[in-house]
Amino acid sequence: MTSKKSLATSLMSLSAGLLLTLSAAGGATASPATSQDSVQPQIASTAIPSSTAAAYWTSERMRAAIPGDVLAEKAVARHNSKSNNLGGILEKGSSTKIPGTSARGKTTSLHMNEQPVSHIGKVFFTLNGGNYVCSGNSVTSANKSTVSTAGHCLNSGPGAFASNFVFVPAYRDGVAPYGKWAAKALYAPTQWSADGNIQYDTGFAVVSQLNSRNLADVVGAVGVAFNQPRGLTYKAYGYPAAKPFTGQTLVSCSGKAGNDALNPQFETQGIPCDMTGGSSGGPWLVPGDPADGLGYQNSVNSYGYGTRATTMYGPYWGEVIAQVYARAEAAK
Amino acid sequence: MSGKDPVSHADASQTPEEILAYWTPERMAEAQPREIRLPAAQDDPAQDDAAQQPEDN
Incomplete structure (x- = not known):
């Protein structure tokens, strides 16, 4: 035909x-x-x-x-060898643009689905009699056993510390490829644990060895950075579990941080993100030396506004949170 | 804050074995996401003012 x-x-x-x-x-x-x-x-x-x-x-x-460029060469040769009455047609006509479509169609999603990352995982804990889940990250430390998370993922803020705290790096669909790491100590800013001050919503867990090995030796550990300029561009990771997510896979959001205009006294920063509950405590990373490929952690997923939040806020990691980290990473 | 240690901490009262035994697949599956939701801005129609912090749901 x-x-x-x-x-x-x-x-x-x-x-x-x-x-x-x-x-x-x-x-x-x-x-x-x-x-x-x-x-x-x-x-x-x-x-x-x-x-x-x-x-x-x-x-x-x-x-x-046959590679297409072979055919193209022949076509060019033909064109050059004889007159072609189509000559000039390519120069005619009005400007036309036909938009393409992505494989998943139009989307307004503010997140990306990610493959598991060895040093990022879920944390499970018991607080005030209930069992909860958040996200966490293995960070560089002298004890090679320190996990960052949100303050509200290990302490009531204000109130008691959690029990049964465990870190599951690279979790996916119920599988723990690097095992489960039980915490032996939890650290938080006193301004979180005593006052529930959201400005300091960060915590660190020190985990026990597993099979005689340290966490950082098994999954790696991301560097940390404090007292950095505001307005950096971050990539935030987490395991959102509240609908429409399932908590079974890793998700990320990326964007330039801006101040919380509604509550500037928090001194927090927000990035465009639609991750839901369960992503709390997930790391905010800034690029590092391309040679190491890991980057530096400079905040955690902390809070949002309303039930369909499109901005994720994280605490500014200043001197107080640096002191908490220093105590945790040096703990035996 | 003067005079108060800026760092709080707690040591686990359970052994690692007890903690790992606690987290059965069923408990892990039923664990609830813990999150902080602040009341939404009144001028933002995309957000509700349904939540308080933190949520013990």
């Missing part, structure tokens, strides 16, 4: 079904332009059932296929 069509007609056909312009597989050939339609480009088209095309491309044919 060979036909001549104007460019506009051919584009309409593309939306209606599979339309291939072939010169070899389908046996179609470009017809010479005739006088009655010489002002429009001629397009040879062949409609082929997709099953036919798929069947045609056997493994042998795909391996033996």
Whole structure:
């Protein structure tokens, strides 16, 4: 089935079904332009059932296929060797742009799905009689056993510290590829544990060895940075579990941080993000030396506004949180 | 804050073995996300003012 069509007609056909312009597989050939339609480009088209095309491309044919640039060279040679009455047509016509679509269609999502990262995981703990889940990250430390998270993921703020705290790095779909690491001590700013001051919503857990090995030696550990300029660009990770998420896979958000305009006294910063509950405590990373590839942690997922928050806020890691980290990472 | 240690901490009262035994697959699956939701801004129609902090849901 060979036909001549104007460019506009051919584009309409593309939306209606599979339309291939072939010169070899389908046996179609470009017809010479005739006088009655010489002002429009001629397009040879062949409609082929997709099953036919798929069947045609056997493994042998795909391996033996000639690179397209060989055909292009021949086409250029032909063009140069004889007059072509299509010359000049490419320069005509009004400017046209046809937008593409992503594979998943239009989306307003503020997050990206991620593969598991060895040093990022879920934390489970008991607080005030209930069992909870948040996110956490292995950070560089002298004891090679320190995990960062949110203050509210290890202390009531104000109130008691959690019990049964465990870190599960690279968690995915119920699998703990690097094991479960039980905490032996928990650290938080007193301004969180005594006053519930959200400005200091960060905590650190020191975990016990597992199979005689330290956490950082097994999953790695990200550097930390304190007293950094405001307004950096972050990539935040977490395991959101509240709907529409399931908590079974790692998710990230990225963006330039801005101040919390509603509560500037918190001195927190926010990035565009639609992660939900369960992502609390996940690390905010800034790029580091490309050689190490890990970057530096400079905050954690802390809070949002309302039930459909589109901004995730994190505490500014200043001198107080640096002191908490210093005590935790030096703990035996 | 003067005179108060800026760092609080607590040592675990359970052994690592006890903690790991506590987290059965069932308990892990039923653990609730702990989060802080502040009341939404009144001028932001995309957000509700449903939540308080932190949520013990």
